[in-house]
Amino acid sequence: MGSPRKLERRNVVDMESNENCATKASSLRQPSKIPPPTPAKGLFEMSASDNNARAAAASMMPPPGLIPMKHKVSGLPEPAPKRKTLAERAGETRTNGAAPPSSRPVNGAVKAAAIAGPRNPSLSSSTSSRNISSSSYASSTSNGSRPPSSLNHRPQTAMGHARSASQSVVSNMRPATAMENHSAVNGSRAGIVPISISTYQFADTLQLRKQRGRYDNQSNYISDGWLSSRAAQSTQAQAQSQFHSKTLRGSSLSTAFQNLSISSALAEPRDGAANLNGEAECPKTPSSYIPRKLPSTPQIPLPPHPSTLISPYKTPNRSNSPIKEMFLSRSSNITAPVPAFDVDDRFEKVESQYAQLRGMIERSNTERNDMEERLSLQKIRLNELEVIRTQLSASNNALHSELEDAKVKLSTTTMALDDARRKHTYEVDDLRRKHRHDHDDLKDAHRKEMERLRRETQEEADTLRRQAETGSSTLRQAHREELAEVERRMKAALDDERSRRIQEVQEISTKLELHRQNTGLDIEQKDRENDQLRKELSQSHADFDRQKELNASLKHSLSEAHANNLSFETSNKAMKAKIDFLESDNQAQSQAFADLHKRMQEAIEAAEVAHAKLRAEETLRRKLHNQVQELKGNIRVFCRVRPTLPSAAEEELPAKIDFPDSSEDAKEVAVQGPEQKSALGKITTSTHNFSFDRVFGPSSQNSAVFSEISQLVQSALDGYNVCIFCYGQTGSGKTFTMTSPDGMIPRAVSQIYASATALEEKGWRYSMAGSFVEVYNEDLNDLLGEPGELDKKKIEIRHDTDKKRTELKGAESVVLDSADRVHELLARASKNRSVAATKANERSSRSHSVFILRLIGENGITGETSTGYGERLKETQNINKSLSCLGDVIGALGQGGGGMCRIGTASGQSKTLMFVMISPLQAHLSETLTSLKFATKVHNTHIGTAKKQTRVKD
Ligand SMILES: Nc1ncnc2c1ncn2[C@@H]1O[C@H](COP(=O)(O)OP(=O)(O)OP(=O)(O)O)[C@@H](O)[C@H]1O
Incomplete structure (x- = not known):
């Protein structure tokens, strides 16, 4: 322009x-x-x-x-x-x-x-x-x-x-x-x-x-x-x-x-x-x-x-x-x-034409002037138009800039609106979360209230029981006295009865003698009568038959009398025996009491000997058990392949996983690797064989898995630190294995309770407390704390090298006074984890949860104490850093450098069991192979002998 x-x-x-x-x-x-x-x-x-x-x-x-x-x-x-x-x-x-x-x-x-x-x-x-x-x-x-x-x-x-x-x-x-x-x-x-x-x-x-x-x-x-x-x-x-x-x-x-x-x-x-x-x-x-x-x-x-x-x-x-x-x-x-x-004539004509021309020229000049005027006017007009155009372009520019401003304002407003909407969404989410937390808090408060009530009820029941016990001892004393009184009375009654019976027996004997005499007299009389009769027999046969009948009847009566006599004799004998017994009872009883007392003393002595022997045997058992565990290896690797889920999509094909030694305690697993194409275009697959301490197939149940690890739980009771951790990719079944209602943790706690109860007669009293923490971004978060404080409240790891104990400072420890309490604890931790997971989607796959069970046992008789930790780690494969760190730790432990870096108690002080969890799907094949290779490495690691955490009470 x-x-x-x-x-x-x-x-x-x-x-x-x-x-x-x-x-x-x-x-x-x-x-x-x-x-x-x-x-x-x-x-x-x-x-x-x-x-x-x-x-x-x-x-x-x-x-x-x-x-x-x-x-x-x-x-x-x-x-x-x-x-x-x-x-x-x-x-x-x-x-x-x-x-x-x-x-x-x-x-x-x-x-x-x-x-x-x-x-x-x-x-x-x-x-x-x-x-x-x-x-x-x-x-x-x-x-x-x-x-x-x-x-x-x-x-x-x-x-x-x-x-x-x-x-x-x-x-x-x-x-x-x-x-x-x-x-x-x-x-x-x-x-x-x-x-x-x-x-x-x-x-x-x-x-x-x-x-x-x-x-x-x-x-x-x-x-x-x-x-x-x-x-x-x-x-x-x-x-x-x-x-x-x-x-x-x-x-x-x-x-x-x-x-x-x-x-x-x-x-x-x-x-x-x-x-x-x-x-x-x-x-x-x-x-x-x-x-x-x-x-x-x-x-x-x-x-x-x-x-x-x-x-x-x-x-x-x-x-x-x-x-x-x-x-x-x-x-x-x-x-x-x-x-x-005629030249003149021509000139005249030309002149006239010239004049004509001149006129035209003048007109033309006039027109030209007009045109020039118009041109100048047009120029002026053009200038005006140019000015107007400039003004218009200026106003256009202004309008453009206004439009741009308006656009900027609009975009700013839109962004502000979006921000407000987002903020509102966040606020709604926060409110929802807060509401949920409030709800959970209320539930917790309600639960606590219930617990308090239950405790009060329990206390009341205890008081009542104590009162009942007191009452019962009084009653027992009274009863005993009453019993003595009754005994005395019984003795008197017995004496009376005895004398009465003796008297009766004497009377009966007298009567019997009289009766015998009478019967003898009768017989004699009868004999006389017989003689008389015999005499009279001749006199009369009729009388004989009659006599016979009479004789038969008499025989019958005689037999009856004889029977009566026998019964009387028997009863007489019994009475005599009774009388003899009653006469000899006092002495026998005193003798029996003395014997009994003697035997009791002997039994008590034998029991004491037996108890001492039992304790020695328990110690021996523990020692032997530990030796067995050591022989099995202080770090053991179990492999578990989860089944294909019914909800799995059709395209999720299963990988080819075999169990060559498919017996009850299978130890091998063979995984067919991915297809590989050679340079000639030939497709080959290679089979990878792995062997571990135990391999559980897809059909294995948690009960079967626990039976293998229950000995480790016993080791925890025996005072050894035990670390059980699961390692595997997301969705491979770690949570299912460890924290499901029949998973390893509930089962372990139940077993510990049962064993602790059984050990009570041996003088052991156990107390249990559980903590549940999460390792996320190299921070420890308390999963049993308040949901709002999950990422805020920091937990410190403190290791006491003298006592050789590691403690988590700031982590809530819940006393497990009953086996059922562990379910509540697990539910609480799971809820806190899910709240945290909603904040960050990747949290589940990037975090590790650790359940710590602290067992303190005291033997009132021997004065022994045992402190053991049972730990459950859930390690996720997704974190390469964790993987390499874990590998380093285990490698270092194998070389005797246990103190260098610690994961929980996975050290020479403990018994460690690692579960490598395997997904059965083809899609996860490469992760499966990586996990199995890592697990093989761990399996090949030897960890030093575990030392029992036992202290003798001062
Ligand atoms: N042995 C099994 N038998 C039946 N179902 C199983 C078994 N193992 C795992 N599952 C199921 O597989 C699914 C995934 O398991 P789980 O949640 O335990 O995996 P995970 O390794 O803990 O995953 P993440 O690391 O994401 O927490 C669950 O639905 C679980 O019920």
């Missing part, structure tokens, strides 16, 4: 060029293959007619008014009435105002022609031809020969000419008209500038025509008259043509004037005074009109025959034109006189 000034200038230039174009356009000729009898053609003919002006003047030349009439337009205004003749006006001094300034350079060719004119006959002849016609001038200013048509295209339009004008000097293009020639010579537009000059020059031309006519009149009037009339005719024809153009196109006056001016340029040298005056009065005359020194008219040689001028490029039409024969030539055979034209 240019500056306003530039724009204005460009507009002006455009307008000028438009005007120029319009002007040029007005001089356009319709292209025609047959050249019309234009003045250009006539100029050549006029050159030729210098010698034969008379020849066929009437027939060859059209009457003066004929050519103008051809182009005359009916609407053309009539010329103004004549005031002065051209001859008169030719002598007048030209005004400066009529001569526009010109900066056009003098054409070199013209200058050369002017300078070299007298010396070069051919040039002078051509120059003379210029006096007659601009067309011939154009020819002469060229190289003297017409250029080949192929190189010198004659412009078909004014525009074409305008374009070619600047090239015309170089290419020697033949102009179509004098006007075009003029333009070509000057190399600049021919528009307005020549108008005022032509007035003056045209007058000169006319004057010269007259003088020449007169001169010629003296010598060859006819020829001169022909020349003059021919020139006038040519001028008139041009003027008429310009009128015609003006009328048709409205702005071709300058073109017409240019034609005239060229003629005047030819006329200038003829009259030295006029020429000098012209130069003096109009120093700004265009350079193309600089007076040239030309030979005076009388010495002007006749131009060569047109055919010689244009011979190289003779137009076929022209050469074949029959008109050519109508012109005079040396070879013309003139036989009849040719009538002369």
Whole structure:
């Protein structure tokens, strides 16, 4: 975008060029293959007619008014009435105002022609031809020969000419008209500038025509008259043509004037005074009109025959034109006189036409002034518009900047809105979390309250029990006394009973004796009676039968009596035995008591011996158990492959995992590695075999796994530090194995409780406390603390090298006074972990949770104490740092550098069991192999003998 000034200038230039174009356009000729009898053609003919002006003047030349009439337009205004003749006006001094300034350079060719004119006959002849016609001038200013048509295209339009004008000097293009020639010579537009000059020059031309006519009149009037009339005719024809153009196109006056001016340029040298005056009065005359020194008219040689001028490029039409024969030539055979034209009449006509032209020029000037005024107005308007445009662009810029500001504000507002929305979301989340925490707190408080109530109830129950026990001992004493009383009473009763029984027995014995005696008497009497009867038998057989019957009945009675006698004898014997027993009871009882006491003393002594033996055996058992554990290895590696879950997606294909020694205590696992493509494109798979202390397949249950580690739990009870940790990728079953309701931790705690209860009779009293911490970002967080303090409350690890104990300062320790308490503890830790996991998704896979069970055992009899730690670590494979650290630790432990770096109690002081957890899926195959390789490394590590943490009470 240019500056306003530039724009204005460009507009002006455009307008000028438009005007120029319009002007040029007005001089356009319709292209025609047959050249019309234009003045250009006539100029050549006029050159030729210098010698034969008379020849066929009437027939060859059209009457003066004929050519103008051809182009005359009916609407053309009539010329103004004549005031002065051209001859008169030719002598007048030209005004400066009529001569526009010109900066056009003098054409070199013209200058050369002017300078070299007298010396070069051919040039002078051509120059003379210029006096007659601009067309011939154009020819002469060229190289003297017409250029080949192929190189010198004659412009078909004014525009074409305008374009070619600047090239015309170089290419020697033949102009179509004098006007075009003029333009070509000057190399600049021919528009307005020549108008005022032509007035003056045209007058000169006319004057010269007259003088020449007169001169010629003296010598060859006819020829001169022909020349003059021919020139006038040519001028008139041009003027008429310009009128015609003006009328048709409205702005071709300058073109017409240019034609005239060229003629005047030819006329200038003829009259030295006029020429000098012209130069003096109009120093700004265009350079193309600089007076040239030309030979005076009388010495002007006749131009060569047109055919010689244009011979190289003779137009076929022209050469074949029959008109050519109508012109005079040396070879013309003139036989009849040719009538002369009336020159004055022609001049008058030309004058009138000139006046007409002048009027038109004035009008044109007026129009031009109007146009200039309009142009200046337009320029002003343009400036105003430019100012408005500037203002508008300024306001546009302001609006743009406002728009940008508004956009920025909008984006700021949007961002603020987003921030507010995000903040609101965070606040809602926080509130939700707080609400959840409050809820959990309430639940905790409720649980605590319940515990408190339960404890109070327990205490009350204890009090009651104590009271009951007190009551019961009183009762027992009373009972004992009562029992003694009863015993006494029983003894008295027994004595009474005994004496009563003895008395009864004596009575019975007496009765029995009496009865026997009576029976004997009866028998004797019966015998007598028998005898009597026998005697009487003879007397009577009937009496015998009767006697027999009686005898039978008597026998029966006898048997009954005998039975009774026997029973009586038995009871008598029993009674006798009883009496004997009762008589001997007192002594036996005292003897029995003494025996019993003796035996009891012996039993107590034997029990004491047995207890001592048992304790010695328990110590031996522990020692042997520990030796067994040591033999099994203080760091053991178990591998567990979890089953494919029913919820697993279909595309989760299982990996090929085999258990070559699939027995109850399998120790080997074989994993088929990923497919590998050889250079030849052959696909191979390799099987990786691993062996560990124990391998559990997918179908293994937690109970089976625990049976393998229960001995380690026993070691914890025996006072050894035990570390059990799971290692494996996410989702491989670590949590399931360790903290599920039947996982290792609940089972271990239950076993410890059961064993502790069993050991109570051996004098051991155990107390248990559990802590649950999380290692995240190398910080320890308490999973049993308040959820809000999870990442805030920091826990310190303190290691007492003297006591060889490691403690976590700040971690909450929950007393496990019943086996069920561990479930609560695990649930609390799990909840805290899930709260933490919602804050950071990756937390689960980047954190390690450690459950620490602290066992303190005291033996009231022996005074021994044992302190052991059971630890459960859940190590996640995802952390390479942890992996390498763990590897380093275990490696260092294997080389006896246990104190260098510690993970929990995984050192020479402890027994360590590592679970390597394996996912059965193909997708996790590479992690599976990495885990197994690492576990193999650990398995190959030997850790020094574990030392029991036993102190003898002072
Ligand atoms: N032996 C098994 N038998 C049946 N289901 C199992 C077994 N082992 C693991 N699972 C199941 O597999 C899933 C993932 O196990 P788990 O959550 O214990 O993995 P993890 O190793 O603790 O994962 P993370 O490291 O992410 O905590 C759980 O749904 C669990 O119930």
